[in-house]
Structures are given as structure tokens and as C-alpha cells.
Amino acid sequence: xxxVTDLACRRGDRQLFRSLSFQVPAQxxxxxxxxxxxxxxxxxxxxxxxxxxxxxxxxWKGKSIRELAEDYNRDLLYFGHLNGIKxxxxxxxxxxxxxxxxxxxxxxxxxxxALARIGLEGFEDLPTRMLSQGQKKRVALTRLILSKAPLWIxxxxxxxxxxxxxxxxxxxxxxxxxxGGSVVLTTHQxxxxxxxxxxxxxxxxxxxxxxxxxxxxxRA
Amino acid sequence: MLSVFYSVLARxxxxxxxxxxxxxxxxxxxxxxxxxxxxxVGSEREQLQAxxxxxxxxxxxxxxxxxxxxxxxxxxxxxxxxxxxxTGQPLALLVLAKVLAHWLLTGLxxxxxxxxxxxxxxxxxTAVWVMMAALAVGTPVLSLxxxxxxxxxxxLRGGGILLSLLILPLYVPVLVYGAGxxxxxxxxxxxxxxxxxxxxxxxxGALVLAPLAAAAAxxxxxx
Numbered sequence: 001x002x003x004v005t006d007l008a009c010r011r012g013d014r015q016l017f018r019s020l021s022f023q024v025p026a027q028x029x030x031x032x033x034x035x036x037x038x039x040x041x042x043x044x045x046x047x048x049x050x051x052x053x054x055x056x057x058x059x060w061k062g063k064s065i066r067e068l069a070e071d072y073n074r075d076l077l078y079f080g081h082l083n084g085i086k087x088x089x090x091x092x093x094x095x096x097x098x099x100x101x102x103x104x105x106x107x108x109x110x111x112x113x114a115l116a117r118i119g120l121e122g123f124e125d126l127p128t129r130m131l132s133q134g135q136k137k138r139v140a141l142t143r144l145i146l147s148k149a150p151l152w153i154x155x156x157x158x159x160x161x162x163x164x165x166x167x168x169x170x171x172x173x174x175x176x177x178x179x180g181g182s183v184v185l186t187t188h189q190x191x192x193x194x195x196x197x198x199x200x201x202x203x204x205x206x207x208x209x210x211x212x213x214x215x216x217x218x219r220a
Numbered sequence: 221m222l223s224v225f226y227s228v229l230a231r232x233x234x235x236x237x238x239x240x241x242x243x244x245x246x247x248x249x250x251x252x253x254x255x256x257x258x259x260x261v262g263s264e265r266e267q268l269q270a271x272x273x274x275x276x277x278x279x280x281x282x283x284x285x286x287x288x289x290x291x292x293x294x295x296x297x298x299x300x301x302x303x304x305x306x307t308g309q310p311l312a313l314l315v316l317a318k319v320l321a322h323w324l325l326t327g328l329x330x331x332x333x334x335x336x337x338x339x340x341x342x343x344x345x346t347a348v349w350v351m352m353a354a355l356a357v358g359t360p361v362l363s364l365x366x367x368x369x370x371x372x373x374x375x376l377r378g379g380g381i382l383l384s385l386l387i388l389p390l391y392v393p394v395l396v397y398g399a400g401x402x403x404x405x406x407x408x409x410x411x412x413x414x415x416x417x418x419x420x421x422x423x424x425g426a427l428v429l430a431p432l433a434a435a436a437a438x439x440x441x442x443x
Contacts, residue, residue, distance in 0.1 A: 070309060084298065084303040085300070086231070101224055102308065
């Protein structure tokens with residue numbers, strides 16, 4: 001479970017949010033909303049440990065993520081604005097490296113299956129710079145299929161995807177939540193779940209004194 | 221843990237092989253800088269022999285500097301660096317793998333080509349061997365120290381110049397003892413020993429400390 005208490009972040013002179021507290025238990029999707037520039041990406045980067053918040057504590061399974069450091073990273077999958085794939089390597093090579101870095105190397109068959117599932121059959125051996133924006137994003141999203149991490153943090157994963165890919169991604173997120181994982185995501189899209197709970201968190205300007213989460217009951 | 225180290229190392233080498241120009245520019249820069257001096261100062265044997273060691277080392281410094289900017293920049297731009305930071309591995313280990321790949325691609329070629337370019341300076345055979353050995357010990361130090369600067373200046377505008385200003389002063393000891401070893405070898409080969417001990421000490425120190433410092437700098441740069 002991800003447990004956040006009294007989190008505050010500023011960018012330059014601007015207070016993005018403060019006294020932000022919420023919890024993301026297993027089998028839960030946290031949907032972070034807010035207008036452009038409200039600090040969604042900053043929050044997500046803070047949750048990953050990429051950015052040190054100005055105040056507050058972030059705990060994973062009861063321990064501070066600063067103390068857990070690499071142990072926390074092992075439980076985490078972060079998908080940011082940048083795809084995190086190498087343009088000169090093929091999709092297969094990119095994913096092979098990603099799996100090795102996660103210390104969970106899988107056979108090429110598993111990677112090829114995952115690439116086929118995301119709709120990139122026939123493109124496995126092309127350097128990813130030859131692919132379209134959407135296809136690159138698909139290569140990067142294939143990490144979600146292969147991942148066993150209990151916590152996913154996804155920053156605008158739906159952009160540049162076509163209808164089929166959006167469906168598949170929604171399905172993947174639903175599977176992750178149903179399997180007992182947690183997902184934190186920012187998107188302007190609705191994500192239907194078959195099982196588990198959706199929480200919504202809206203980030204507002206800092207002068208709004210109560211930027212606290214409103215919970216939604218589980219959608220069965 | 222070793223598999224992760226090899227994976228990063230193999231990845232960077234594979235990437236460089238797919239994009240050979242980056243590696244070749246460093247090498248040609250090294251060759252051209254060294255070849256300019258005999259053209260400029262004339263072909264007097266004694267003068268060139270005196271200049272040779274220093275020129276080769278300064279060229280090696282500048283060539284390694286030139287390649288440094290790209291050490292983390294490409295990974296930073298496409299987001300793979302972010303992913304490296306979020307792997308369940310000590311970041312210093314990954315940095316060490318990247319630096320080793322960087323040295324194999326930009327440092328080692330300099331060591332191997334040095335005897336050829338040294339011919340222009342009428343260096344004795346012993347001096348050439350000593351120079352190769354000194355470069356082999358010294359250039360990894362340059363890559364390791366340079367990694368700290370590359371990590372600190374990551375994502376800054378005009379980072380290249382800043383990187384040179386930060387790092388070149390730190391290269392001075394390597395330059396002094398590296399070129400010194402070659403000069404001394406012309407008088408008495410046994411006298412080069414302390415120079416190599418010192419270069420070796422620099423290498424060991426940098427090997428232990430530089431990856432940790434560069435890893436910390438990367439975390440700051442990515443905030």
C-alpha cells in the first residue's frame with residue numbers, strides 16, 4: 001500500500017499542492033486529475049522518488065520510500081512522458097534490456113507474445129525510430145504486459161494511442177488492479193474497472209485550502 | 221547484479237555500433253589535433269621529441285572531453301535515464317557500466333592509435349610503449365572524472381562549455397603524471413615507476429568515488 005501524508009511540492013515560486021494525504025491500497029486505481037500545470041506530473045514524479053518533495057512522507061508498505069530506495073524501485077513501474085526506449089534499438093532489444101534491468105529476464109518468446117498482443121507483430125525487428133509515435137508508445141507500453149510490479153505509476157499513458165490501443169491499455173490496467181496491484185495514473189480518459197476500487201484526486205491551485213481526495217465506492 | 225552491469229554495457233556498445241560516427245569523430249579529432257602540431261612548429265627532431273608527450277596527452281584530454289557530453293545526454297533525452305534511475309539496482313553500478321562502455325568506445329581507441337600518431341614526433345620505441353601504458357591507465361580516469369561533470373551539467377543550456385570549465389582543471393594531475401612518465405622514460409625507464417603508481421592510485425580512487433558522485437549528480441539533475 002502506498003501511503004502519502006502531508007505532501008507538499010513547489011516548482012520555483014509556485015506552490016503546486018500542500019497537505020496532500022491519500023492512500024492507495026492494493027486493488028485500487030488512483031485517478032489524479034487537474035488542469036494543465038496543476039502539478040500532476042510533479043506529484044507522480046514525487047511518488048516515484050525521482051523528485052524530493054518539500055514536505056511530507058511517502059511510504060510504501062509502511063516504510064519510507066527514501067529508505068527503501070532500490071527495494072521500492074523493484075516494486076514500481078513508472079511510465080512517464082518520455083517513452084524510455086532507445087530509437088536505435090529494436091522493440092525486442094529494448095524490452096529485453098528493460099526486463100534484465102528489472103532483474104526478471106524473460107525469454108524472447110514472452111516478449112514476442114507481448115509485442116503481438118499490443119499489435120506490433122511484424123515490427124519486432126525494426127529500430128524503433130522507424131516506427132510511428134503511436135507505435136513507439138506501444139513498444140513502451142509493452143513493459144506493462146511483461147511487468148510483475150505491484151505498483152504502476154502512469155503519466156498520461158493514453159496520449160497518441162488509437163482506439164484499439166486505448167482499449168487494450170484500459171484492459172491491462174483493469175487486470176493489474178484485479179490481480180491485487182495498485183495503479184496511479186493521470187489521464188483525461190475514464191478507465192472502467194471490472195474489479196477493485198477507483199479513487200479520484202483533483203489537484204487545484206494551492207490557495208484552495210482543501211485539495212483532498214474524494215473517494216468513489218468500488219464499481220463492481 | 222552482474223547481468224545488469226553487462227546488460228547496460230552491451231546496450232551502450234551496441235548503440236555506438238549502430239551509430240558509428242560518434243565514436244569516429246572523437247578518434248579523428250585526436251588524430252588531427254596531434255597532426256597539426258608538427259605542421260605548425262616545424263619538423264625539427266629534438267623540438268618534436270620534447271613536445272610529443274605533452275601534445276598527445278592534451279589531445280587525449282580534449283578528445284575525451286568532446287565525447288563526454290554524450291555520455292548521459294542521449295539517455296536523458298529519450299527517458300531511458302529516468303528508467304535507469306528507477307531500476308532496483310544501485311545507480312552507481314549502472315553508471316560504472318556506462319562509463320566503462322564509454323571508455324571502451326572513446327578511450328581505448330586513443331590508446332591503440334597513439335603509437336601511430338606518435339611516429340610524427342620521432343619518439344623512441346620505449347617512449348611509445350610507456351605512452352601507451354600511461355594512456356591505458358590515465359584515460360579511464362578521464363572518463364570517470366568526466367562522468368561526474370557530465371551528470372552535473374545534464375540538461376543545462378550551454379552545458380558543454382560549463383562541462384569543460386568544471387572538468388579540465390580536474391584532469392591536470394593525470395596530464396602532469398601521464399606526460400611526465402613519457403618524458404622521464406627517455407632518460408631512465410626505471411624512473412617511470414612512481415608515475416605509474418600515482419596514475420594507478422588516481423584510477424583506483426576514481427573507480428571507487430566517481431560512480432557514486434556521478435550517481436548522486438544524476439539524481440539532482442533529474443529532479
